Amino acid sequence: MFSKKTVVDLDVKGKKVFVRVDFNVPIKDGVVGDDTRIRAALPTIEYLLNNGAAVILASHLGRPKGGPDIKYSLKPVAGHLSKLLGKPVKFAEDCIGPIAVAAAKALKAGEVLLLENTRFHLEEEANNQGMARALASLADLYVNDAFGTAHRAHASTEGVARYLPAAAGFLLEKEIKYLGQAVAAPKHPFVAILGGAKISDKIGVIKNLLQKADTILIGGGMANTFLKAQGFDMADSLVEDAVVETAKELLADGSSKLLLPVDVVVADKFEESAAHKVLPAGNVPAGWRVLDIGPETIKAYGKVIKDAGTVVWNGPMGVFEFAEFAKGTYGVAQAVADSSAISVIGGGESVAAIQQSGLAEKITHISTGGGASLEMLEGLVLPGVAALQDK
Numbered sequence: 001m002f003s004k005k006t007v008v009d010l011d012v013k014g015k016k017v018f019v020r021v022d023f024n025v026p027i028k029d030g031v032v033g034d035d036t037r038i039r040a041a042l043p044t045i046e047y048l049l050n051n052g053a054a055v056i057l058a059s060h061l062g063r064p065k066g067g068p069d070i071k072y073s074l075k076p077v078a079g080h081l082s083k084l085l086g087k088p089v090k091f092a093e094d095c096i097g098p099i100a101v102a103a104a105k106a107l108k109a110g111e112v113l114l115l116e117n118t119r120f121h122l123e124e125e126a127n128n129q130g131m132a133r134a135l136a137s138l139a140d141l142y143v144n145d146a147f148g149t150a151h152r153a154h155a156s157t158e159g160v161a162r163y164l165p166a167a168a169g170f171l172l173e174k175e176i177k178y179l180g181q182a183v184a185a186p187k188h189p190f191v192a193i194l195g196g197a198k199i200s201d202k203i204g205v206i207k208n209l210l211q212k213a214d215t216i217l218i219g220g221g222m223a224n225t226f227l228k229a230q231g232f233d234m235a236d237s238l239v240e241d242a243v244v245e246t247a248k249e250l251l252a253d254g255s256s257k258l259l260l261p262v263d264v265v266v267a268d269k270f271e272e273s274a275a276h277k278v279l280p281a282g283n284v285p286a287g288w289r290v291l292d293i294g295p296e297t298i299k300a301y302g303k304v305i306k307d308a309g310t311v312v313w314n315g316p317m318g319v320f321e322f323a324e325f326a327k328g329t330y331g332v333a334q335a336v337a338d339s340s341a342i343s344v345i346g347g348g349e350s351v352a353a354i355q356q357s358g359l360a361e362k363i364t365h366i367s368t369g370g371g372a373s374l375e376m377l378e379g380l381v382l383p384g385v386a387a388l389q390d391k
């Protein structure tokens with residue numbers, strides 16, 4: 001199923017291995033917050049160290065403007081990673097140029113070096129081949145373990161793979177296996193749950209899943225646009241007027257597969273403490289807005305999820321940041337956790353919801369990539385994966 005070379009196909013002993021990781025983690029006052037993405041890269045890093053490689057790590061962090069910016073420095077990650085690995089992690093204050101070259105040259109087998117943020121160079125996102133060659137010149141081998149950025153063709157994710165023997169890390173392999181399998185060869189019934197704010201981000205995903213899935217459960221803000229497409233007045237709800245026509249077409253194509261909420265929770269303000277009530281899905285009273293799916297919908301969606309063979313989920317069912325409007329998301333999370341289906345959850349917000357609900361360990365696979373997992377659900381080939389060598 002996974003046709004690309006992985007780290008185990010490389011002879012890494014005595015080699016310098018450039019590993020693109022996704023260490024794009026929250027950092028506050030120099031302290032790393034949720035370190036899920038760092039931990040997810042440990043199996044690859046440890047494998048390389050145990051097999052006699054010198055490991056050079058590169059990542060982006062946030063969205064700096066193309067120059068050094070202390071706010072987006074990866075330096076705190078070096079300290080954090082050092083604690084996780086139980087060994088020193090060296091840090092180079094640039095990812096290319098003389099500082100990086102000297103640090104890479106001095107690195108010995110069994111040692112780890114973290115390079116500064118790749119996005120401190122505008123050439124990174126431009127997939128500039130000069131930068132790609134400069135990154136490649138630091139090492140003998142390239143490993144991509146940055147699933148969260150694999151949908152971007154950047155110098156450190158795609159360009160560099162053209163200049164070195166290139167293979168996937170364990171995390172990348174695992175992500176592609178679970179997400180790829182769920183979409184390409186799912187155990188049926190295959191149920192997709194889609195929520196979040198907007199349809200416009202997910203039109204390609206819905207179109208692809210209409211071909212592959214047996215049922216698509218719709219919630220979140222995107223359900224509002226579908227309800228509007230059915231002719232309902234959504235009052236002050238979040239609606240994407242620009243895609244109401246597209247929503248109508250999707251409903252026409254997928255009427256037997258797309259399930260919409262049968263009831264909704266409406267609120268008189270977009271606030272945690274708003275007055276709220278449950279109404280059947282339909283016209284929303286003037287001045288009110290839909291902030292969650294209702295209890296009947298949770299029940300109906302729960303039944304579908306219970307009987308599923310495969311579930312993929314992206315996007316919350318409501319404004320789950322407000323406790324009162326998180327019931328739909330948590331209700332669906334519980335149903336997924338209780339189901340014996342193979343379950344794959346992607347997208348920052350739905351992952352946060354499943355983690356907050358304490359149900360994470362009941363999920364088959366929680367993806368570390370939001371955009372990348374959506375592109376997998378859309379059936380697209382990720383450039384960072386395509387660039388790797390075939391087995």
Ligand code: AMP
Pocket residue numbers: 195196197198201219220221222224238290291292314315316317318319320321347349350
């Ligand atoms: P996304 O990033 O597209 O997955 O969207 C996640 C966001 O959608 C969350 O911050 C939710 O608060 C928001 N959201 C979910 N349901 C609604 C809704 N009914 N109205 C407004 N925003 C919503």
